[in-house]
Each structure stands twice: as C-alpha cells, then as structure tokens.
Amino acid sequence: MDFKFKKYWRKTGLSPKWGNKLIEIINQKKPNHFLEIGVFCGVTSRNICEFLNVIHNGNFTYTGIDLFGEESSDNNEKKPKYITHQKFSNPLKHIYYNLLFKENLNSLNSVKKFLKKFDNQISLYKGNSNNVLKNLNIENIDFAFIDGGHSYQTTFNDLKVVHQSMKGKKATIVCDDYEDASYITDVKKAIDDYVKSENLSLRTIEGKFAIIEI
Ligand SMILES: C[S@@+](CC[C@H](N)C(=O)[O-])C[C@H]1O[C@@H](n2cnc3c(N)ncnc32)[C@H](O)[C@@H]1O
Numbered sequence: 431m432d433f434k435f436k437k438y439w440r441k442t443g444l445s446p447k448w449g450n451k452l453i454e455i456i457n458q459k460k461p462n463h464f465l466e467i468g469v470f471c472g473v474t475s476r477n478i479c480e481f482l483n484v485i486h487n488g489n490f491t492y493t494g495i496d497l498f499g500e501e502s503s504d505n506n507e508k509k510p511k512y513i514t515h516q517k518f519s520n521p522l523k524h525i526y527y528n529l530l531f532k533e534n535l536n537s538l539n540s541v542k543k544f545l546k547k548f549d550n551q552i553s554l555y556k557g558n559s560n561n562v563l564k565n566l567n568i569e570n571i572d573f574a575f576i577d578g579g580h581s582y583q584t585t586f587n588d589l590k591v592v593h594q595s596m597k598g599k600k601a602t603i604v605c606d607d608y609e610d611a612s613y614i615t616d617v618k619k620a621i622d623d624y625v626k627s628e629n630l631s632l633r634t635i636e637g638k639f640a641i642i643e644i
Contacts, residue, residue, distance in 0.1 A: 431457055433484065435477050439523065440535050440544070441516075442473035443577060443606070449474060451635060452575065452604065453481055459602050461573030462490050467559050467588050468578030468606075469496040472541035478575075479548045491551050493571065495563070495578065498538040498556040560584055563591045571595065577606040585620035593628065593642065601644045608640035 435449030444452065456464075456478065464482065469475050475494050482490040516534060518524045527533050533540050538556045545552050555562045559578045574592045578584065585605070592603055609618045621640050625632045633641050 433457075433481055436473075438473055438476060438544070440471045440473050441518070443468070443470050444474050448606075448638065449477055451639065453477065455602070455604060455639075455641070456481060456573065457485070459573055460485060461602065462486060463493075463570045463572050464490065465493045465495075465568060465571045465574040465592065467495050467563075467574070467576050467592075469494040469498075469541055469554065470577075471535035472544045474575070474577075475541070475552075476545060479545060479551065483548070483551075488551070491553070491570075492545075492548065493553045493555070493566075493568070494541070495555045495557070495559050495566075496536070496538075496541075497558060497578075498536060498541070499534065558584075559588050563588065568592065568595045572599065572601045574601075574603045575606070576603060580607060580614045580617050582616035582620045585617050586624055589621060589624045589642075593624070593630075593644070596644045599644065603642040603644070605640040605642075607638065608634055609637045 433453055435446045435453055437446065442449070452474070464478055466475055466478070475492060479492050482492070516528060518527070527535060538554060542554060555566065571592070576585070576588050576592065578588060589603065589605065596603070605617065605621055607614055607617050608621060621632070625642065630642055635641070
C-alpha cells in the first residue's frame with residue numbers, strides 16, 4: 431500500500447506514524463461508512479476521505495462530529511494542550527493562520543473548506559457528541575474512530591451508542607489514547623468498563639489504539 435498519511439500544513443491529533451497505522455487498519459477492513467468523533471482540524475478526516483475515495487472509487491460516506499469551538503458542559507473533560515490555543519511551533523503557520531487569514535482551524539467553516547473536495551460524501555456536525563449522537567442515524571456506520579471528549583462519561587457514552595448501533599453487523603471501532611497519554615486516564619477506564627459489561631474482546635496497539643471488532 432503506497433498511501434501515506436499527510437499533515438496538509440495544519441494541526442493534527444495523529445502523528446504520521448499513527449495516521450498510517452489507522453489507514454492500515456482501514457485498509458484491512460475497507461469500510462464504506464466512516465464515523466469520526468473528534469474531527470479537530472480535519473487532517474485525519476481528509477486522509478480517511480482520500481483513502482476511502484481511492485479504494486471505493488467515491489462510493490463512501492464520512493460523518494464527523496466535533497464541538498468546533500463550543501464549550502463542553504463536562505467539567506471532567508481534560509483538553510489536550512494543543513487544543514486550548516491555536517499555537518504553532520512553526521512561526522510561519524502562526525503568521526499564515528493567526529495573523530494573515532485569522533482562520534481557526536478547529537472551526538466548522540475551516541474544516542468544511544478543507545474537505546470541500548468530498549462535499550457529496552461528508553456530513554459534519556457541530557456539538558457535543560453526548561447530544562449529537564442520540565439524534566443521528568448511524569445505523570450504516572461500519573467503522574468508527576472515537577477521539578472526541580476524553581472524560582470517562584463521554585468516552586463511555588460514545589462507545590456505547592456506537593457499539594449498540596453496530597451490533598449484529600461486521601464493524602470496527604478504534605478508540606484513540608487508550609493508555610498512552612499520561613494526563614488522560616479516564617479513557618482506559620471507560621473502555622475497560624464498557625468492554626467488560628458487554629463481554630467484548632479488545633486488542634490494543636502500543637497502548638494507544640484500542641480496537642473492538644464486531
Ligand atoms: C484529540 S482531538 C481529535 C483529533 C483528530 N481525531 C485528529 O486525528 O486530528 C479531540 C477533538 O474532540 C473534540 N471534542 C471534545 N469533546 C467533545 C465532545 N464532547 N463532543 C464532540 N467533540 C468533542 C475537540 O473539540 C477536539 O477537536
């Protein structure tokens with residue numbers, strides 16, 4: 431497979447190493463209907479759309495949910511530091527995005543523009559996944575990447591709603607940040623509790639991706 435995860439000169443939650451690992455899993459499963467909870471600046475979304483476009487010749491959908499700047503009502507939410515301020519280690523990016531174009535990369539408009547090429551395939555929702563998911567028809571989703579709120583309650587709820595909608599079908603869930611981020615411990619607890627309650631099997635990759643195959 432010669433597809434390589436690109437950063438597109440934006441900010442990304444996944445390093446190229448982990449982006450490529452995710453693409454590798456997607457390549458094994460070849461899903462048609464993808465859900466990402468936690469879109470951030472859309473870099474992983476764009477890579478996923480580019481890849482699904484190649485393997486399915488345009489016949490795929492991508493659904494993304496993010497707060498896109500909305501405050502989470504969950505006080506237990508621990509935001510990774512790079513999200514709180516649009517800071518760049520590259521000073522050119524600071525000049526380009528913050529001073530020249532004043533573009534917030536984690537906004538619905540910015541991500542819509544960035545994914546414009548896939549207008550016909552994508553649906554983006556702004557809001558808290560705890561509210562958005564219950565009003566969304568996700569019956570056809572056959573691959574979910576859960577990387578939104580990292581509190582116990584949000585992780586548990588995201589996983590539960592997604593898994594319940596996938597029951598009885600061939601589908602895959604990948605959760606990010608299972609136990610690798612030292613400042614986030616709730617994700618692992620929530621996943622372990624849910625997996626135990628449903629008697630599911632879980633495999634992990636280097637303590638970062640937690641994978642549930644249905
Ligand atoms: C770690 S980043 C996602 C990174 C992205 N998946 C990537 O690979 O670049 C987490 C994102 O989840 C969003 N988020 C946090 N809590 C959320 C919630 N309760 N509902 C929806 N989105 C949420 C944040 O706004 C942030 O953009």
